[in-house]
Amino acid sequence: MxxxxxxxxxxxxxxxxxxxxxxxxxxxxxxxxxxxxxxxxxxxxxxxxxxxxxxxxxxxxxxxxxxxxxxxxxxxxxxxxxxxxxxxxxxxxxxxxxxxxxxxxxxxxxxxxxxxxxxxxxxxxxxxxxxxxxxxxxxxxxxxxxxxxxxxxxxxxxxxxxxxxxxxxxxxxxxxxxxxxxxxxxxxxxxxxxxxxxxxxxxxxxxxxxxNNQQNDIPVKAKKKSLPSVIVTAAIIRKGDTVLLAKRPLGSLLGGLWEFPGGKVEHDERLPECLKREILEELGVRIEVGNHFGTYHHAYTHFKVTLHAFEAIIQDSQIPHPIEAEEIRWIPIPSLDKFPMGKIDRLIARELVERKDGHGKFMV
DNA sequence: GACACGTGGTC
DNA sequence: TGACCAAGTGT
The missing domain is CATH 1.10.340.30 (Hypothetical protein; domain 2)
Structure with missing residues (x-):
């Protein structure tokens, strides 16, 4: 046999x-x-x-x-x-x-x-x-x-x-x-x-x-749980021809990849408030939230996410610091493609390049 | 042992 | 739309 x-x-x-x-x-x-x-x-x-x-x-x-x-x-x-x-x-x-x-x-x-x-x-x-x-x-x-x-x-x-x-x-x-x-x-x-x-x-x-005509019944697999959903916000903060990106900590989800900074919406929180809080926690600076840039949906292995991106400016020329991120950097928009990113952030980055002559509220 | 960890395709 | 799947590993 x-x-x-x-x-x-x-x-x-x-x-x-x-x-x-x-x-x-x-x-x-x-x-x-x-x-x-x-x-x-x-x-x-x-x-x-x-x-x-x-x-x-x-x-x-x-x-x-x-x-x-x-x-x-x-x-x-x-x-x-x-x-x-x-x-x-x-x-x-x-x-x-x-x-x-x-x-x-x-x-x-x-x-x-x-x-x-x-x-x-x-x-x-x-x-x-x-x-x-x-x-x-x-x-x-x-x-x-x-x-x-x-x-x-x-x-x-x-x-x-x-x-x-x-x-x-x-x-x-x-x-x-x-x-x-x-x-x-x-x-x-x-x-x-x-x-x-x-x-x-x-x-x-x-x-x-x-x-035994059982090829469709085997193998027997365990059922998977349905995926929880989270809502997150992200900030597009520009300075001249550059935009602020944060490198995610190694070992975390998308570890080592770059992202537009932001984070999870807490219960009953409004989106701009969420973004202000997250940027203060992550970068140590207060921001003013501007135009809605886009909404993105994505499913990871163990949860689903809806991301709301907003344009934003840092108040009073404060200097952002990498508090939770591995590193932060002002990246020239044409150079965004050199930095590794996950799916959603790459989409945002590409739209940023395409819209470079758009008319956002805080465009310089 | 259960859970975290991406993305794109299919039904 | 949502669930499931596709050459698994690390904690």
Whole structure:
């Protein structure tokens, strides 16, 4: 049974493997590292253009290790989960400094590097170094839970153990990297979360879920909670051709990215009052709130936000200070695109550039 | 073990 | 519109 699975899968992969940029380069460890980190919780189609730009700018471990975090984040902007970029940058520096630029080949060592967990360690070890280890991601969980008709919720630790044990037993003696990628490609192309294409599946004869017509009921997943909503305000404070930006603290949401300063509306608070309070708390200066600039909606993983942006001026030539921010800076509007930002702030920045000849109340 | 951590696409 | 999903990791 186990031997049949890996044989069928490897045969299928020979014909149907996706032609992905990081599979062209003889699986150089650095290419595998970069692609695997980018692919965490992120679709292949999203990753491809980012991967290509990244490899042009940071073609080697050394080039990445030497780059500034600021530039690294700028290249990562839009991919989300920005701690991945910080960890990847840090990992490159560790590999250069303490491993002399050589990748460790075993999971236990890879696992210790920042941003590399169980899945990624196994993926690198198997794809780049041919180690016989199981790389278990969301695709693999789905494929194996159907193949072996695992009816218990995937969230349970017991189920995870069972899955891991089965995954290890399925491993072929050779071509483990191809086998792991085959399993993931099967999950991405055939064994889809909804409406799996069982008629095209090389494993359908062996699949217990399909044989019992339960492929649509498995895997069993826990329900997700609905997302809370918050309302926030942000200030567009100009001085000449520049605008005031704050760098978010590392380790927080969008950590290390730049934003228009502001914060959450408290219960029953009016928007201008919120903004005045937030700017006083964050920058230590009193402002006058001017024109409404725009309203933006965005959904993060664990909450939804509505952001109201206003133009504002600082009273009496007071000097703002970074009280809660990592750093603050007056940025020339044409240079805004050099600073890494999250989705909403990038939208505001772009509108600012486009509206540079607009007629805001406080335009200089 | 639960929760924080982004974004874009789909139904 | 809203819920769910997509190659997980760190705390």
């Amino acid at each position: 186990f031997t049949q699975i890996s044989r069928q899968l490897l045969d299928w992969y020979q014909i149907h493997a996706r032609n992905l940029p990081w599979r062209k380069e003889e699986s150089a460890p650095y290419a595998v590292l970069v692609s695997e980190i980018m692919l965490q919780q992120t679709r292949v189609e999203t990753v491809i253009p980012y991967y290509q730009r990244w490899m042009e700018r940071f073609p080697t471990l050394e080039s990445l290790a030497q780059a500034s975090l600021e530039e690294v984040l700028r290249y990562w902007e839009g991919l989300g989960y920005y701690s991945r970029a910080k960890n990847l940058h840090r990992t490159a520096q560790i590999l250069v400094q303490t491993y002399r630029g050589e990748f460790p080949q075993h999971v236990e060592h890879l696992r210790k590097l920042p941003g590399i967990g169980d899945y990624t360690a196994a993926a690198i070890a198997s794809i780049a170094f041919g180690q016989k280890v199981a790389a278990i991601d969301g695709n693999v969980r789905r494929v194996l839970s159907r193949l072996f008709l695992i009816s218990e919720p995937l969230s349970l630790p017991e189920t995870q153990k069972k899955l891991k044990s089965l995954a290890v037993q399925c491993l072929p003696a050779e071509q483990v990297g191809d086998y792991n990628q085959a399993l993931m490609d099967l999950g991405a192309l055939i064994c889809l979360p909804r409406s799996p294409k069982c008629l095209q599946c090389p494993l359908s004869v062996l699949c217990r879920a399909y044989q």
